Amino acid sequence: MNIGKQLKEGFITQNPVLVQLLGMCSTLAITTTIANGIGMGASVTIILTLSNIFISLLRRVIPQQVRIAAYIVVIAGFVTMVDLLLQAFFPDIAESLGVFIPLIVVNCVILARAESFASKNKPLAAAVDGICQGLGYTVVLLVMSGIREVLGAGTFNGAEIFPAEYAAGMMALPVGGFLTLGVLIALMQWAQTKVKGGK
Amino acid sequence: MSKNSKNSVKEPVEERTPAPQPKALNQTAIDPKYIGRLAGTLLGICLVTALLLGAVNQVTKPRIDAALKAKTEAAMAQVLPADAYEKVEGETPGVTALYRAISGGAPAGFVAEVSATGSQGAIDMVVGVDGSGAVTGVSVTKHSETKNIGTKVVSDQGVLDRFIGMSHAGGDITVNAGTNRFDGVSGATVTSKGVAAGVNAALAAVRGVQ
Known part of the structure; x- marks a missing residue:
């Protein structure tokens, strides 16, 4: 186990959104305000860590042939729990994230980490992997929602930066999500090639 | 097919053996x-x-x-303040639920819970209707309209308040047309029409029980 390496993978070299290109649907849909980004990032990080731990614990119990079904049940269980808890204790976040919380079940970040990491590693390493990948996902959501909220609504985490009349409303729409994500992926690729080229 | 046979003439295709089953x-x-x-x-x-x-x-x-109950009750109190709300039993076509508002022991009108169709999904709203069949208020409790477009209607109480006083005396409420006209928000026509349809359904349901 190597925490430094896993952190680097989660944030940069194997970033779930910008490099592995996983979980695009929720990434594009919910990154309209920073509050949404935090809520979604935290939810995914918690669910990813929990599902990684349990799938790692069960890795010798679950037969190869039914592993995907078993993973989905474990993931869906945690997602439903988080959904219920959010609705009960953070109704505002639950309302603005809406259908995207239940949809975390099919967020491929979680299934991909279960299949490619948790099912082959010890629980502690799987937990660290869940946290690192989850944080990598959250950071990208925060950057995207920051850009889209400032440009699209003229506010930063709810505080007005410039009057909403001058905001490019398009940035809050799916179009703005695709543009922001495309630019970020390109920047990431450019930065990575540059670093590799320098070595 | 012809391309395949040509190829096979040049170099005979290796005969395929079934892949060994694990x-x-x-x-x-x-x-x-x-x-x-x-x-x-x-x-x-x-x-x-x-x-x-x-x-x-x-x-x-x-x-x-x-939390849900508190939200609906707050919305009901906003559209038609009253001492109590009694659920109207039986069929109430077009609306999710219909309540008779009681104020000081006397009926004060009706409050209807409606689920209208917006541009992105259902718009759940509460509509208050007084004894004469005129709208006393509209409040949206749940929606999934596009931010900065549909929300110009459903999240702007000023726009929703334009329904106040409208009734079915001059026929159904129509958006940007007709005599019983509701001025929608430009750019959010579908949402405006959805909300107007919800108000129409509420008014019709109230007429049905009066």
Whole structure:
């Protein structure tokens, strides 16, 4: 186990959104305000860590042939729990994230980490992997929602930066999500090639 | 086809032998004990998950229900303040629920819960209607309209308040047209029409029970 390496993978070299290109649907849909980004990032990080731990614990119990079904049940269980808890204790976040919380079940970040990491590693390493990948996902959501909220609504985490009349409303729409994500992926690729080229 | 045969003339295609089946897979397909293990493991995981979910639901359900109820009640008090709201029993076509508002022991009108169709999904709203059949207020409790477009209608109480006083005396309310006209928000026509349809449904339901 190597925490430094896993952190680097989660944030940069194997970033779930910008490099592995996983979980695009929720990434594009919910990154309209920073509050949404935090809520979604935290939810995914918690669910990813929990599902990684349990799938790692069960890795010798679950037969190869039914592993995907078993993973989905474990993931869906945690997602439903988080959904219920959010609705009960953070109704505002639950309302603005809406259908995207239940949809975390099919967020491929979680299934991909279960299949490619948790099912082959010890629980502690799987937990660290869940946290690192989850944080990598959250950071990208925060950057995207920051850009889209400032440009699209003229506010930063709810505080007005410039009057909403001058905001490019398009940035809050799916179009703005695709543009922001495309630019970020390109920047990431450019930065990575540059670093590799320098070595 | 012709391209294929040409190729085969030049260099004969290697005869395909069936890919060797992995031995383990064949065995699992026939061993009943192994099938039992597959099903048993899945069943076990499902059972544990279901039990845990049941426990979480026990904790969260009262809070979620209370929050929903408080929200609807606040919306009802906003559109038509009254001492009490009595549910109207029986069929109330077009609306989710219909309540008779009671103020000082006398009926003060009706409050209808309506689920109208917006541009992105359902718009759940509460519409107050007074004894004469005129709208006393509209409040949107849940929606999934596009931010900065549909929300110019459903999240702007000023726009929703334009329905106040409208009735079915001059026929159904129509958006940007007709004599019983509601001025929609430009750019959010579908949402405007959705909300107007909800108000129409509420007015029709109230007429049905009056």
